[in-house]
Amino acid sequence: MTTVEQPIRRLARNRAQAGEQRGFYADLVQAGVEWNVTTTIDPAKPAPAAVAELLGVTEATPVLARARRMATTDAPLQLATSWFSPAIVEQLPILAEDNTGPGGMYSRFEDAGYTLEHTDIVGAREASQEEIADLELDKPVVMTILRIVRDAATDTVLEVGTLTLAGGRQELIY
Numbered sequence: 001m002t003t004v005e006q007p008i009r010r011l012a013r014n015r016a017q018a019g020e021q022r023g024f025y026a027d028l029v030q031a032g033v034e035w036n037v038t039t040t041i042d043p044a045k046p047a048p049a050a051v052a053e054l055l056g057v058t059e060a061t062p063v064l065a066r067a068r069r070m071a072t073t074d075a076p077l078q079l080a081t082s083w084f085s086p087a088i089v090e091q092l093p094i095l096a097e098d099n100t101g102p103g104g105m106y107s108r109f110e111d112a113g114y115t116l117e118h119t120d121i122v123g124a125r126e127a128s129q130e131e132i133a134d135l136e137l138d139k140p141v142v143m144t145i146l147r148i149v150r151d152a153a154t155d156t157v158l159e160v161g162t163l164t165l166a167g168g169r170q171e172l173i174y
Contacts, residue, residue, distance in 0.1 A: 007168060007169055007170050007171045024037075024070055024077075024078075024080075028072065033072045033073075034072065034073045035070065035071065035072055035073070036070075036071045036072070036073060037068050037069070037070045037071070038068065038069045039066060039067070039068045039098055040066075040067045040068075041064070041065070041066055041067075041096055041097075041098065042064070042065045042067070043062070043064050043089075043096055044062035044063075044064075045062065045063060045064070045065040046059060046060065046061070046062060046063070047059070047061070047063045047065070047083050047160075048162075050146075051063075051083045051160045051162065054148055054157055054160045055083060055084075055085040055157055055160055056085065056157065057085055057086070061085075061086065062086070063083055063084060063085055063086065063089075064083070064084040064086075064089045064095060064096055065081055065082070065083055065084075066081065066082040066084075066095070066105075067079070067080070067081040068080045068081070068082075069134060075136065075166070075169060076134065076135045076136055076166060077135075077165065077166055077169050077170055078135075078163055078164060078165040078166065078170070079131065079134060079135065079163070079164045080161060080162070080163045080164075081161065081162050081163075082105065082159050082160075082161050083159065083160045083161070083162070084158070084159060085157070088158055088159075091112065092108055092109070092112055094108055095108070105159070106149070109149075109151075109158055109159075114151040114152075114153075114156075114158060115151060115152040115153055116149055116150075116151070116152065116158070117149070117150045117151070117152040118147065118148075118149055119147070119148045119149075119150075120145050120146070120147050120174070121145065121146040121147075121148075122143065122144070122145050122172065123143070123144045123145075124141060124142065124143050124144065124167070125141070125142060125144060126140055126141060126142075127140045127141060127142045127164075131164055135164070135166040136166075137166060137167075139167065139168075141167045142164050142165060142166065142167055143164075143165040143167055143170075143172070144162075144163065144164055144165070145161070145162075145163040145165070145172075146160070146161070146162060146163075147159070147160070147161035147162075147163060148160055148161075149161070
């Protein structure tokens with residue numbers, strides 16, 4: 001299994017600051033750590049019930065899912081899936097591209113005139129066997145984040161993110 005000597009500090013404010021890198025990437029730049037991210041894009045994935053409800057679609061509605069395995073060169077840090085409704089993807093088709101450009105998807109939302117408002121619901125649970133393997137965990141516990149990104153002006157849900165983090169490898173600072 002993989003160990004990390006010092007947890008990566010994850011600063012919530014790094015998601016909100018525009019720039020070449022945001023969020024996960026900005027945190028690793030600040031830590032002086034190189035990263036490796038594998039992205040899988042599914043343009044027609046059925047969302048889990050809770051995600052569908054937040055997106056305002058029925059469970060059977062195909063939505064865009066951007067699943068990522070995010071790691072340093074030393075250890076996996078998190079599995080993250082961003083879910084988008086068909087209406088948002090129609091407005092911003094770049095969300096279905098592997099590279100969403102400088103500043104990533106949040107910058108594309110802002111370019112489209114949205115003012116972002118983030119809500120993170122953080123928890124912990126026993127890891128599944130697949131998560132233990134994918135995150136190379138020593139202990140079968142993961143942190144979870146349900147991230148809901150809305151437009152502050154209209155309360156429209158722009159993204160629902162489901163994140164599974166390797167415990168002990170990151171510190172979340174809000």
